[in-house]
């Protein structure tokens with residue numbers, strides 16, 4: 431993590447070729463972050479390149495005491511918001527979620543598990559944007575609460591509450607899709 | 619612990635990042651509280667399923683695009699004309715009435731240092747927003763254009779197609795970019811890419827150069843699909859200079875029937 435920070439400091443101070451290392455370390459995760467949100471491979475690639483372009487343009491604003499991934503995801507968030515503003519097609523899932531499942535399972539035994547994953551992707555796709563992104567940051571990108579708080583502009587306490595609500599929302603949607611009444615949850 | 623306090627801790631509970639002490643208190647609570655127990659079970663199930671959502675690799679073009687962008691940026695920064703900084707400009711003005719005597723020089727320097735620091739701090743925080751941002755935005759568009767250009771030169775047709783589609787994000791392309799689109803229209807081996815180029819260029823048909831290129835491209839096209847698309851475009855633009863090309867196509871025995879028909883209809887409309 432502090433490696434990233436050092437690299438970004440160098441990029442900021444003029445060694446722009448070091449951005450290549452940051453790209454190699456983060457582009458895949460960032461791509462999947464966008465892919466889960468937009469459902470489109472093309473859009474996600476476009477957005478990733480745009481994020482790194484913005485990193486270059488705004489490199490002077492990177493702070494000595496900053497955290498690279500919090501900063502990068504803040505930029506990523508704005509990039510996505512701007513993208514939807516320009517294309518005004520709010521969170522439209524352009525490809526069917528199931529076509530996005532890349533890990534094709536062995537037929538038979540894993541088939542049931544595969545079904546679950548398709549359902550989970552559908553449930554994720556249904557989630558409101560802000561809930562999806564908090565799950566992606568915490569569960570997929572394993573960002574510490576402090577960093578998520580930096581990206582979203584809220585306290586660690588508020589981050590915890592948001593993650594819980596988002597998880598609960600996701601679970602409700604998942605079980606509704608799965609048609610499992612037994613897990614019906616109490617609404618607060 | 620109250621139920622609400624427990625609930626918020628569930629994600630930490632599931633990711634096993636809680637103190638042993640807190641964890642046991644939650645376990646204790648769930649022994650007597652069915653609601654919390656059910657909720658933990660439900661979230662745990664979804665939590666574990668999320669492991670199955672694997673990450674996928676982005677396509678190879680993303681790397682090319684990134685490194686092209688990086689190169690372009692470095693190139694752009696190195697070759698950008700050095701804009702005189704505010705200090706340099708101020709210095710320029712000052713030189714005219716700079717006092718000759720060293721004592722006066724010292725006083726003036728001291729005054730300017732103080733005034734300068736105060737102004738400098740304000741300028742840095744305020745004026746960065748408008749002019750600077752506009753410049754940044756313009757540079758972003760230029761960069762995007764460069765990235766798109768690199769896509770047009772990719773060996774895989776789907777990448778080139780994307781390069782053509784991305785012209786939508788470039789409201790005012792420069793000549794180099796338009797020339798690349800025209801080259802694509804005239805010589806891309808893939809029909810879909812050429813068709814997309816017709817659409818893309820049509821959007822920039824306010825430029826008479828683009829219209830000239832569209833007219834000149836028609837006789838070079840061999841695919842009936844591209845021919846028809848170009849004819850339709852030129853008719854829509856009421857481009858009189860296309861008349862000769864339409865005639866040649868209409869009279870060419872090698873043109874297929876639907877294309878001939880289109881060209882004849884075009885002639886009727888434009889005349």
Ligand SMILES: [Zn+2]
Pocket residue numbers: 620621624647651653654655
């Ligand atoms: Zn309880």
